Amino acid sequence: MLRLLVALLLMANAGFYAWHAGWLDPLLGTQATPGREPQRLREQVHAERLIVLTSGGSIDTAAPPEISPDPSVQAPASEVSSATTENTATCLEAGPFTVDEQRQVQLLLSKALPATPWNTQTVAVPGLWLVYMGPYPDADTVQRKQLELRRIRNLSFEEVRSPASLRMGLSLGRFNVEAQAQAALESMKLRGVRTARVVNLRAPSDQIVVRVPQTQAGDPQRLAGLPLPTGKGFVACEPR
Structure with missing residues (x-):
């Protein structure tokens, strides 16, 4: 009789433990501990988007979150063309030349740059x-x-x-x-x-620098191919 009583107590304790742990919830249709609701975690959709507010906190809904552009998406062709057609005018100059050399340069520029303005400047060249x-x-x-x-x-x-x-x-x-x-x-x-x-x-002398203040498309390539006297090619303008 005592053995039967001990066996019943053990079975009762095991059943209570299984019920308290929630193992019998699917069979009984109830919850042993209502505060535990693991099934709700499984039912959540995009849980990572939830925002937890502290006391007195608020959410600013005036402006949407900033989204980084996708590098794989190309800009419209009109935007690309406008960005690549910005003003790229460059000042180029060559020299200094003697008076006779400058006359040769003048003839070359009149043919190479018929539509681009250019000018000359006199500079003092030390000996x-x-x-x-x-x-x-x-x-x-x-x-x-x-x-x-x-x-x-x-x-x-x-x-x-x-x-x-x-x-x-x-x-x-x-x-x-x-x-x-x-x-x-x-x-x-x-x-x-x-x-x-x-x-x-x-000897010290006054010589002439030929300057193209604003080159147009294709001008630098044409200027680079000119056979200037003494091999003095066009370079970026120096401040004067």
């Missing part, structure tokens, strides 16, 4: 003087003179390749003012340079 050694009869002599100059500390020099009259010589400095070149020469003589002299590479 150029060299402290110069040479010219020497051959490359071996030039190399030997370079070895001699390297023995003098902190003395800079370079080989002159143009103009042809000064080729096979060495430049010990370039100066825009003749007096500065003469002063540099005297200083070098005190350091052991005996055969150098000052030569004028370019």
Whole structure:
């Protein structure tokens, strides 16, 4: 009799535990704990879109959320064409040229840019003087003179390749003012340079810069192909 009572108590406790855990809810049609409603979580649609408000909070419905554009969607052709046809005018200039060279440039531009305005500006071009050694009869002599100059500390020099009259010589400095070149020469003589002299590479002069203030479509390509004097091609304008 005692064994039967113990068995009944165990069965009753197991049944109560199963009922309390909710295992018997589908059979009984009731809920052991009404506060637990897991089925509602399964029935929710887009639960991630719910917004939980704190006390006194509010939702601003005046403006819709900003949506990032899809990079795979292309803009209408009209928008693309308007963006690529913006004003791309560029100022280009060439020179400086002598008066005779400028006349040649004028003839070339009248044919290359019949509808694009251009103008000329006069600029002062400083002279150029060299402290110069040479010219020497051959490359071996030039190399030997370079070895001699390297023995003098902190003395800079370079080989002159143009103009042809000064080729096979060495430049010990370039100066825009003749007096500065003469002063540099005297200083070098005190350091052991005996055969150098000052030569004028370019005299001061007023020359002409040709400027195209606003190029039109195709102008840069046409200007790049012009055979300008002394190979002075068109470049971006410098502020003046």
